[in-house]
Amino acid sequence: MAVNLPLPSNLLPVPGIELGFAEAGIRKANRKDLLVMRLADGATVAGVFTLNRFCAAPVQLCKARSGNKIRALVVNTGNANAGTGEPGLAAARETCVALAALLACDAEQILPFSTGVILELLPVERVKAGLPAAIANLKSDNWQAAAEAIMTTDTQPKAASRTAQIGGKKVTLTGISKGAGMIKPNMATMLGFLATDAGVSQALLEKLVKDAADQSFNCITIDGDTSTNDSFMLIATGASGLQVTSADSPEYATLAAEVLALSQQLAQMIVRDGEGATKFITVTVEQGASVAECRKIAYSIAHSPLVKTAFFASDPNLGRILAAIGYAGVDDLDVGKLDLYLDDVLVAKAGGRNPDYREEDGQRVMKQSEITVRVRLARGTHAATIWTCDLSHDYVSINADYRS
Amino acid sequence: MAVNLPLPSNLLPVPGIELGFAEAGIRKANRKDLLVMRLADGATVAGVFTLNRFCAAPVQLCKARSGNKIRALVVNTGNANAGTGEPGLAAARETCVALAALLACDAEQILPFSTGVILELLPVERVKAGLPAAIANLKSDNWQAAAEAIMTTDTQPKAASRTAQIGGKKVTLTGISKGAGMIKPNMATMLGFLATDAGVSQALLEKLVKDAADQSFNCITIDGDTSTNDSFMLIATGASGLQVTSADSPEYATLAAEVLALSQQLAQMIVRDGEGATKFITVTVEQGASVAECRKIAYSIAHSPLVKTAFFASDPNLGRILAAIGYAGVDDLDVGKLDLYLDDVLVAKAGGRNPDYREEDGQRVMKQSEITVRVRLARGTHAATIWTCDLSHDYVSINADYRS
Numbered sequence: 001m002a003v004n005l006p007l008p009s010n011l012l013p014v015p016g017i018e019l020g021f022a023e024a025g026i027r028k029a030n031r032k033d034l035l036v037m038r039l040a041d042g043a044t045v046a047g048v049f050t051l052n053r054f055c056a057a058p059v060q061l062c063k064a065r066s067g068n069k070i071r072a073l074v075v076n077t078g079n080a081n082a083g084t085g086e087p088g089l090a091a092a093r094e095t096c097v098a099l100a101a102l103l104a105c106d107a108e109q110i111l112p113f114s115t116g117v118i119l120e121l122l123p124v125e126r127v128k129a130g131l132p133a134a135i136a137n138l139k140s141d142n143w144q145a146a147a148e149a150i151m152t153t154d155t156q157p158k159a160a161s162r163t164a165q166i167g168g169k170k171v172t173l174t175g176i177s178k179g180a181g182m183i184k185p186n187m188a189t190m191l192g193f194l195a196t197d198a199g200v201s202q203a204l205l206e207k208l209v210k211d212a213a214d215q216s217f218n219c220i221t222i223d224g225d226t227s228t229n230d231s232f233m234l235i236a237t238g239a240s241g242l243q244v245t246s247a248d249s250p251e252y253a254t255l256a257a258e259v260l261a262l263s264q265q266l267a268q269m270i271v272r273d274g275e276g277a278t279k280f281i282t283v284t285v286e287q288g289a290s291v292a293e294c295r296k297i298a299y300s301i302a303h304s305p306l307v308k309t310a311f312f313a314s315d316p317n318l319g320r321i322l323a324a325i326g327y328a329g330v331d332d333l334d335v336g337k338l339d340l341y342l343d344d345v346l347v348a349k350a351g352g353r354n355p356d357y358r359e360e361d362g363q364r365v366m367k368q369s370e371i372t373v374r375v376r377l378a379r380g381t382h383a384a385t386i387w388t389c390d391l392s393h394d395y396v397s398i399n400a401d402y403r404s
Numbered sequence: 405m406a407v408n409l410p411l412p413s414n415l416l417p418v419p420g421i422e423l424g425f426a427e428a429g430i431r432k433a434n435r436k437d438l439l440v441m442r443l444a445d446g447a448t449v450a451g452v453f454t455l456n457r458f459c460a461a462p463v464q465l466c467k468a469r470s471g472n473k474i475r476a477l478v479v480n481t482g483n484a485n486a487g488t489g490e491p492g493l494a495a496a497r498e499t500c501v502a503l504a505a506l507l508a509c510d511a512e513q514i515l516p517f518s519t520g521v522i523l524e525l526l527p528v529e530r531v532k533a534g535l536p537a538a539i540a541n542l543k544s545d546n547w548q549a550a551a552e553a554i555m556t557t558d559t560q561p562k563a564a565s566r567t568a569q570i571g572g573k574k575v576t577l578t579g580i581s582k583g584a585g586m587i588k589p590n591m592a593t594m595l596g597f598l599a600t601d602a603g604v605s606q607a608l609l610e611k612l613v614k615d616a617a618d619q620s621f622n623c624i625t626i627d628g629d630t631s632t633n634d635s636f637m638l639i640a641t642g643a644s645g646l647q648v649t650s651a652d653s654p655e656y657a658t659l660a661a662e663v664l665a666l667s668q669q670l671a672q673m674i675v676r677d678g679e680g681a682t683k684f685i686t687v688t689v690e691q692g693a694s695v696a697e698c699r700k701i702a703y704s705i706a707h708s709p710l711v712k713t714a715f716f717a718s719d720p721n722l723g724r725i726l727a728a729i730g731y732a733g734v735d736d737l738d739v740g741k742l743d744l745y746l747d748d749v750l751v752a753k754a755g756g757r758n759p760d761y762r763e764e765d766g767q768r769v770m771k772q773s774e775i776t777v778r779v780r781l782a783r784g785t786h787a788a789t790i791w792t793c794d795l796s797h798d799y800v801s802i803n804a805d806y807r808s
Contacts, residue, residue: 050731051731052727052730052731053729053730053731053732053734053735053737053739054726054727054729054730054739054755055730080723082723082726082727083723083726083727083752083755083756083757084756084757085740085754085755085756085757086756087756088756117721117723118721118723118724118726118727119722119723119726119751119752119757120723120757121757181710182710182724182727184731186731223708223709223710224707224708224709225708225709225710225724225727225728225731226727226730226731227727228723228726228727228730303628304627304628304629305627305628305629305709305795305799305803306585306586306627306629306803309799309800309803309804310803310804312800312804313803313804313805315804317521317522318523319484319486319487319521319522319523319524319632320522320586320629322458322486322487322522322523322632323456323458323486323487323522323586323629323630323631323632324629325457325458326456326457326458326459326630326632327454327455327456327457327588327590327629327630328457330457331457333457335457335458336489347523348487348523350489351458351487351489352487352488352489352490352491352492353487353488353489353523353524353525391709391800392800393797393800393801395709395713395800396713396716396795396796396797396799396800397797399709399710399713399714399717400713400714400716400717400719401717
């Protein structure tokens with residue numbers, strides 16, 4: 001069902017990182033549900049996390065360990081360990097203690113991640129029992145299996161690699177992501193991991209991950225539901241020999257562009273695999289007075305169930321887009337100046353139906369699997385783009401059946 | 405498909421108002437799609453209207469005519485006359501001019517209303533051609549037919565009556581409403597008309613309609629889509645002999661309570677007939693620091709597609725409610741103090757799963773057709789209630805097929 005989402009191929013190992021997985025039976029038997037990522041000494045790690053006030057126990061630990069010398073990340077699926085109070089925090093800590101003992105490091109050097117059902121206690125004994133198997137198969141070329149091990153309602157693993165020449169060194173970047181529902185990341189998404197063998201100082205890496213998230217994972221939405229577990233992690237091992245030390249250097253600029261390109265690719269993969277998705281929709285709002293108002297309008301369109309079902313039906317019932325623009329909360333918006341395009345088709349002009357608009361033209365674009373909605377506000381120079389998908393019968397089926 | 409929504413019965417004429425309808429063929433043949441409400445001399449009318457920036461042409465005219473001595477209201481379905489620019493305004497004006505000629509009044513004394521598809525020009529000739537038939541059958545006991553004449557995707561007409569003794573006079577109130585999708589009124593809903601034979605001055609009626617809307621139509625949501633045409637109108641004919649002249653009088657208090665009760669009944673009828681609805685959900689947030697934050701959290705729960713599909717499935721996957729509370733945007737919310745009830749079942753206590761909570765208890769409540777979600781924030785004395793419905797396959801079907 002995914003929309004133009006290729007299976008991962010040509011995934012490149014990132015020197016300085018090994019990945020191991022296990023079938024721990026956390027919720028269901030016979031599926032990869034546990035992932036360990038071991039980092040070489042000297043790697044730096046930075047992340048951005050959900051702003052949901054019910055942020056999960058592992059997210060709370062990750063935030064507290066920000067800036068520590070991290071040696072491993074551990075991810076389980078099948079249980080979000082969110083809405084679990086103190087027992088949930090204890091379970092997350094216990095997982096880290098067990099892994100630290102196996103890897104001969106400190107528990108404070110482990111970052112835990114969980115994804116799955118909320119409001120149920122993590123079966124920590126099963127997680128711990130799975131760790132030795134995951135460590136036994138640690139390998140640098142396990143990225144495909146790692147992408148599979150973090151899937152929940154995803155229909156496909158999501159992963160990609162890039163290489164670049166930076167400062168005379170060959171630098172590799174590989175990332176994985178998961179998520180198909182409860183997707184409207186606010187700071188990050190649930191879950192994304194991007195590793196590079198570039199070396200980046202902790203302070204610089206914090207900036208890099210935030211900038212990349214803001215233009216990638218923070219620009220997607222499937223259902224408007226911000227998860228309790230969203231996390232996007234950037235890992236820099238330094239094994240390539242490149243050390244980036246200044247945000248003003250050409251090396252930083254190139255690396256940031258590579259990280260952003262890969263982050264956007266991983267974020268868009270989540271939308272392409274959105275629960276029940278049949279269309280991939282790009283919403284661009286231009287000529288706004290601020291980026292914030294452009295984002296507000298773009299999200300309003302991207303979240304409207306009426307707009308999303310019209311896309312599912314390939315029905316050019318485009319007045320629904322105007323309605324969503326109108327209630328976006330931009331109180332001084334002069335709709336009399338606004339233009340609406342569907343790909344190259346000018347649908348509404350100066351706030352009303354374009355006299356030259358023909359329903360056949362709208363119909364033609366609506367039938368495509370990739371569609372761009374473009375809104376021109378004629379009140380400034382700012383713009384924003386959000387990626388989303390349609391709302392289909394399968395979204396309802398998937399979410400009415402998810403736990404059973 | 406409607407949830408515990410009885411067919412209208414015992415609708416009472418309101419002295420001072422006559423209603424007439426026609427089959428004007430505006431979008432489809434052989435269905436009532438045009439309504440005229442003629443008011444006796446001396447009636448006052450006040451309304452609240454959508455805050456959608458793309459507010460429809462008729463809404464713009466209604467706002468401009470606020471406070472005029474209104475003699476008639478005219479409503480068409482099948483076309484919203486929104487997103488239609490200047491030609492749309494001209495069409496709405498032309499409708500009023502035609503009706504004014506037939507009723508021997510001024511066009512400025514007519515309020516027009518439209519509901520239906522957005523971004524298509526109103527076929528004004530068909531509307532005008534239908535007016536004589538509507539006027540020919542003007543009667544005071546046409547409320548049932550009037551409720552039918554304003555339906556679009558509604559599966560049932562929505563109407564109710566009340567009577568009260570106020571200031572020694574018998575006062576009658578009858579109202580009709582419509583709407584099943586694009587429902588998250590912001591000031592009012594699409595469409596509600598409530599008439600009484602109490603006499604109320606224009607200034608007092610403006611207050612009365614606003615107060616009633618804030619606690620009725622502004623407390624419901626089906627899909628979070630605020631329509632371009634929402635209008636809630638209160639008509640006071642004065643034919644009962646009662647004249648209410650002060651907001652501090654006991655007569656005003658009684659009348660306001662009656663108007664509110666009927667408004668809530670009409671608003672809840674819209675939710676019960678929500679597109680594809682199988683459950684009627686009351687979301688109450690208590691012990692908040694302000695009404696605004698309680699409403700924010702209640703709407704966040706009521707709009708979450710994941711929460712709504714869980715209700716559809718009768719699946720007590722209640723962590724989704726915690727997630728929706730967490731991303732509602734109350735930034736200083738201490739989730740560690742929060743309790744969550746499903747009817748009388750305490751699901752989450754102090755931010756985590758209640759140790760005594762048993763899934764069977766949640767399951768029992770989720771299977772009901774009427775469910776109350778109660779959230780206690782433990783941070784203040786304010787509260788808010790929102791009424792909503794679930795998200796089912798039929799919602800997608802209805803909105804994927806609406807225009808065809």
